[in-house]
Amino acid sequence: xxxxxxxxxxxxxxxxxxxxxxxxxxxxxxxxxxxxxxxxxxxxxxxxxxxxxxxxxxxxxxxxxxxxxxxxxxxxxxxxxxxxxxxxxxxxxxxxxxxxxxxxxxxxxxxxxxxxxxxxxxxxxxxxxxxxxxxxxxxxxxxxxxxxxxxxxxxxxxxxxxxxxxxxxxxxxxxxxxxxxxxxxxxxxxxxxxxxxxxxxxxxxxxxxxxxxx
Amino acid sequence: xxxxxxxxxxxxxxxxxxxxxxxxxxxxxxxxxxxxxxxxxxxxxxxxxxxxxxxxxxxxxxxxxxxxxxxxxxxxxxxxxxxxxxxxxxxxxxxxxxxxxxxxxxxxxxxxxxxxxxxxxxxxxxxxxxxxxxxxxxxxxxxxxxxxxxxxxxxxxxxxxxxxxxxxxxxxxxxxxxxxxxxxxxxxxxxxxxxxxxxxxxxxxxxxxxxxxxxxxxxxxxxxxxxxxxxxxxxxxxxxxxxxxxxxxxxxxxxxxxxxxxxxxxxxxxxxxxxxxxxxxxxxxxxxxxxxxxxxxxxxxxxxxxxxxxxxxxxxxxxxxxxxxxxxxxxxxxxxxxxxxxxxxxxxxxxxxxxxxxxxxxxxxxxxxxxxxxxxxxxxxxxxxxxxxxxxxxxxxxxxxxxxxxxxxxxxxxxxxxxxxxxxxxxxxxxxxxxxxxxxxxxxxxxxxxxxxxxxxxx
Numbered sequence: 001x002x003x004x005x006x007x008x009x010x011x012x013x014x015x016x017x018x019x020x021x022x023x024x025x026x027x028x029x030x031x032x033x034x035x036x037x038x039x040x041x042x043x044x045x046x047x048x049x050x051x052x053x054x055x056x057x058x059x060x061x062x063x064x065x066x067x068x069x070x071x072x073x074x075x076x077x078x079x080x081x082x083x084x085x086x087x088x089x090x091x092x093x094x095x096x097x098x099x100x101x102x103x104x105x106x107x108x109x110x111x112x113x114x115x116x117x118x119x120x121x122x123x124x125x126x127x128x129x130x131x132x133x134x135x136x137x138x139x140x141x142x143x144x145x146x147x148x149x150x151x152x153x154x155x156x157x158x159x160x161x162x163x164x165x166x167x168x169x170x171x172x173x174x175x176x177x178x179x180x181x182x183x184x185x186x187x188x189x190x191x192x193x194x195x196x197x198x199x200x201x202x203x204x205x206x207x208x209x210x211x212x213x214x
Numbered sequence: 215x216x217x218x219x220x221x222x223x224x225x226x227x228x229x230x231x232x233x234x235x236x237x238x239x240x241x242x243x244x245x246x247x248x249x250x251x252x253x254x255x256x257x258x259x260x261x262x263x264x265x266x267x268x269x270x271x272x273x274x275x276x277x278x279x280x281x282x283x284x285x286x287x288x289x290x291x292x293x294x295x296x297x298x299x300x301x302x303x304x305x306x307x308x309x310x311x312x313x314x315x316x317x318x319x320x321x322x323x324x325x326x327x328x329x330x331x332x333x334x335x336x337x338x339x340x341x342x343x344x345x346x347x348x349x350x351x352x353x354x355x356x357x358x359x360x361x362x363x364x365x366x367x368x369x370x371x372x373x374x375x376x377x378x379x380x381x382x383x384x385x386x387x388x389x390x391x392x393x394x395x396x397x398x399x400x401x402x403x404x405x406x407x408x409x410x411x412x413x414x415x416x417x418x419x420x421x422x423x424x425x426x427x428x429x430x431x432x433x434x435x436x437x438x439x440x441x442x443x444x445x446x447x448x449x450x451x452x453x454x455x456x457x458x459x460x461x462x463x464x465x466x467x468x469x470x471x472x473x474x475x476x477x478x479x480x481x482x483x484x485x486x487x488x489x490x491x492x493x494x495x496x497x498x499x500x501x502x503x504x505x506x507x508x509x510x511x512x513x514x515x516x517x518x519x520x521x522x523x524x525x526x527x528x529x530x531x532x533x534x535x536x537x538x539x540x541x542x543x544x545x546x547x548x549x550x551x552x553x554x555x556x557x558x559x560x561x562x563x564x565x566x567x568x569x570x571x572x573x574x575x576x577x578x579x580x581x582x583x584x585x586x587x588x589x590x591x592x593x594x595x596x597x598x599x600x601x602x603x604x605x606x607x608x609x610x611x612x613x614x615x616x617x618x619x620x621x622x623x624x625x626x627x628x629x630x631x632x633x634x635x636x637x638x639x640x641x642x643x644x645x646x647x648x649x650x651x652x653x654x655x656x657x658x659x660x661x662x663x664x665x666x667x668x669x670x671x672x673x
Contacts, residue, residue, distance in 0.1 A: 054631055057451040058396040096305055098348055101390055101442065105451070123348065148263045148530060149304050178263065195449065 001029065005038030005070065010045055012062030017070040031077035035114065039067045039074070040086070043112040051197050057105060064112050085116045087207035090133045091142040092120030093176075094153035099146035102176065102196065106142060109200035115140075115207065126153070126160035133161075133170055139210055140203055143189075144176040151178050155187035162188075171206050175199060215421060218473045221597050223590060224495030231586050232563040233521050233554055233570075237495030240430055240478050242337035242376040244329060246296045248479050249497025249522040252555050255547035256298040256339065256482055256499050256525040257285050259540035262532055266306035271313060275320055281531050282321050284541040286328040286336065292548045294334070295555075298377070298499070298523055299325060300482065302341040303366070308359075309345060311366040315373070322374040339432060339499075340375035341481070342366045347383040347438075351667035354384055354412055367420060371427035378420050379481050381435045384412025385467075387666050393443050396456045396635070398463075398610065399642045403657045405439060405463045406606030407650060411671045413470035421475025433480030433487070433496075434471045436464035441483055441509070444580060448510050453635040455617055455628060458579040462613040465489045465596060466605035472496060482525030485513065488584055491520055492593045499523035504546045507539060512578035519570040519586065524551050575626075579617050582626050588616060603650040607643070614640055 001024050008016040017039075024034050046063045049055045089110050093103050100122045107117045118136055120128055133141050141161070145151045154174050161167040167188075174189040184192035191206070193199040224238075225231050236249030248254065259281050266274055282299070289297050301321055307314035318340055328334045345359045346352050353359070367378050385408035392400035413434065424431040435441075440461045447457035464486045471480075478496030480487040482505075487498035498521060503514030505527035511517070518524060526543035534542055557566035567586070574581040582588065595612045596605045618636055620626045647653050654673055661668060 053450055053629075056396065056453055056631065056635075057394055057446075061395055098305075101394060101446070104391075105394060147304065149261060149266055149306065151263050152265050183263075196451075 001027065002033065002037040002041070005034065006042035006045070009039055009042030009063055009066045009070065012059065012066045014066040014069040017066045018073055021070040021073045025073070025077060031074055031081050032083045035071070035074055035078065035083070039070050040114045043067055043114070047109065047112060047197065047200060060112070061108055064108050067112065086114035087116070087139045087203070087210070088136055089115045089117045089140045089142055089203065090120065090129060090136065090138045091117060092124035092129060093122045094143060094145045094150050094157060095123055095125055096153065097145045097147060097150035098122045102146070103144045105196035106144070106175065106199045109196045110142070110203050113200050113204045113207075115203060126157045129157050130160050130164045130166065134166060138170060140173060140206060141170045142173045142175070142199065142203075144174065145179065146176050148178045151176065151183065154179065154189070158188045173199060173202065215418060215475055219600065220469065220473070220493050221600070223492055223593050223597065225492055225590070228586055228590060229564055231492060231520055231590075232558075232567050233519060234558055234563070236478065236491060236497035236522055238477070238497070240432075240497055242430070243374070243428070244335055244337065246335045246337050248298070248337075251558070252295060253522060253524055253551045254296050254298060255289075255294065255544065255551050256300055256523040257540065257544050257547060258300040258302060258482070258526060258528045259285070259543070260302070260304065260528050260530055262530050266304060266313060271316070274313075275317065277531055278317050278320055279324065281538070281540050282324045284538055285544045286325065286334060288541045288544045289336070289548065290328065290332045290334050292545060294548050296335040296337075297544075297548075298337045298339055300339040300341060300379075300525070302528065303343050305343060305345060308342050308362060308366065311362045311369075314342060314366050315369045318370045318375065319373045326374065337376040338374060339377040339379050340367065340370040341379045341381070344380055344383045347386055350387060350665045351663075352384070352387055352670060354670040355415060364419060364423060367423050368427060371423060371429035375429055377430050377432035377479065378424050379432045379434065380416070380420070381437045381481060381483070382413060382416055383438055384416070384671065385409035386438045388661060389439055390442070393446060393452065393460070396452050396639070397642070398456065398459055398639050399646055400657070400660070401439075401460060401463055402606050402610060402643075402646060403653065405436070405467050406603040407654060407657075407673065408668070408671045409436075409439075409467040410470040410602035411673070413467055414474050417471040417474035417476050424475070431476045433476045433478055433484065433490075433498075434468060435481035435484035436467055436486055437481070437483045440464045440485060444511060445509055447580070448512070453632045454512075455579050455632055455635050456639060458583045458617060459610050459613055459639060461485060461580060462583055462592060462609045463606050465592075465609055466602040469493065469596075469605070470602060479523050482523065483527055485517060485584065488517075488520055488589050489593050489596070492589050493597060497522035499525050501525040501527045504543065504550055507543060513574055513581045513584060515570040516574035516581050516584050518550070518554070519567045519584075524554075577626070579620075579626055579628060582617065582620055583613055591616065601650065603653065604648075607646060607648075610643055614643065
């Protein structure tokens with residue numbers, strides 16, 4: 001059954017995913033097993049296929065939407081079973097930066113690893129990142145900038161977390177065309193990733209490691 | 215202003231379609247002729263990583279001063295017969311137009327000095343960035359952002375700008391999501407129904423400012439559409455065949471600028487300019503291998519084949535081994551143009567064009583659709599009808615057919631994962647109704663009203 005769910009997600013068959021998840025619940029499978037063994041496992045395969053240049057982002061998005069449909073059915077069961085989300089991510093572009101294609105891809109791929117993503121959109125004030133992260137008890141804050149002139153605002157976001165005295169509560173990931181590892185280090189970010197696939201991979205490692213510490 | 219109409223190609227002979235020479239050249243205020251027989255470099259540059267505020271403006275001005283001196287000095291040393299400088303504002307310079315106007319004036323005055331002192335003819339392209347996209351839904355035709363943009367155009371023109379240009383963004387709020395989904399149906403709506411309506415309004419206004427100030431309404435670029443697709447395809451995110459179709463879909467949008475008063479040279483990153491030149495005979499700027507400082511592309515040579523200005527797109531003021539990057543770009547562009555102009559002098563412009571074309575055309579579908587013969591074939595299809603939606607749909611259909619034939623005859627090779635996309639994209643296109651009203655009605659239900667207000671487009 002779990003294999004069938006996985007295959008349906010990989011193929012982006014949203015309607016079938018909904019049906020199979022419902023059947024799996026009725027058959028008595030645990031919600032956590034359905035999520036991990038069916039939905040998230042499928043997105044792992046999809047992510048690998050993308051990384052290995054076998055598919056494109058649109059195919060990954062279709063799979064991601066199919067997964068979301070399955071997750072929607074599963075959610076009440078996960079809550080009543082006390083299953084915690086894989087992780088919580090707050091994401092946005094810095095103030096004055098309106099470029100969100102890359103940020104949207106990162107958000108989609110992070111949902112693909114099972115994370116709950118709060119997307120603040122574009123042109124996000126520094127304090128809004130802090131406010132949302134605190135409100136939803138985020139694990140990761142992901143910040144991007146596409147322009148050389150907006151890139152320094154990444155540092156301002158990190159400073160806003162420092163000013164609020166909550167910097168150590170979050171892992172901060174940064175990215176965007178002009179950003180590099182040296183810049184990330186300079187502004188005090190925890191991680192720099194060069195593209196959406198890498199961002200999701202690193203986020204997964206961060207979340208796995210946080211769970212292992214619990 | 216009388217709207218121009220194009221129902222046939224400007225060129226009747228493919229052999230006349232070469233770089234440096236346009237059927238309707240454009241003359242800058244100092245007599246520099248673009249498209250009159252020679253290709254000239256167009257140099258663009260930007261700040262290193264820094265913020266632009268009232269406090270940093272003295273430093274900003276100082277950096278721009280260093281850049282322009284470096285660029286013009288190098289152009290003089292290398293005996294450039296002329297060049298164009300593009301000053302493209304950063305968002306803060308459009309938000310606070312006095313910043314943009316002051317920087318433009320500084321650059322333009324130094325260009326005047328080099329012309330007076332050394333006889334170096336240069337022309338200025340002023341390109342305010344289109345901040346209208348900051349709002350969701352976008353407010354296209356009124357408000358402070360629009361007022362500031364027109365104010366910057368007008369004052370820069372009065373301060374000496376020759377060419378007025380922009381990378382306008384009408385339709386982008388819908389197209390951005392379509393691109394990552396490789397959703398050609400929605401892209402055709404954004405580029406065929408929305409964008410041309412905004413372009414018509416915008417270019418009527420820019421043309422009026424140009425007329426009133428004695429400057430030239432030059433052209434636009436579908437950078438946020440076609441080049442976004444190209445860059446995502448380069449990163450392996452979306453299929454190259456989709457990016458190729460996106461390029462073709464931008465042509466009717468680009469024509470709307472010329473129909474409403476623009477006369478060229480179109481913007482450097484407007485690869486659709488090759489089609490514009492074929493249809494309208496206006497001169498065009500382009501960029502390719504020498505713009506690798508700004509972005510990669512699979513069309514580094516072919517993009518130069520019929521260019522009238524040859525650009526580096528943009529480069530930061532950072533130090534390289536030889537010197538600052540804008541000066542490096544200037545030298546590279548001057549040598550590129552020198553070689554091409556020498557070929558013209560030897561009567562070999564067509565051979566040079568064909569070498570530039572053939573060295574790229576068969577390696578990538580995005581290059582293939584820029585081959586002059588393919589450009590003529592698709593352009594003829596476009597001018598058969600007048601309405602932008604039908605033009606866009608017909609152009610995409612024909613481009614799909616051309617790519618399919620080229621793939622099956624092995625004239626171009628595409629990755630295995632690309633092949634089925636030709637079918638997927640064809641089925642998306644087949645679902646689009648011929649009638650624009652019917653299509654708009656279908657799409658109206660699918661557009662997220664919180665992100666896009668179709669009434670801003672008159673829809």
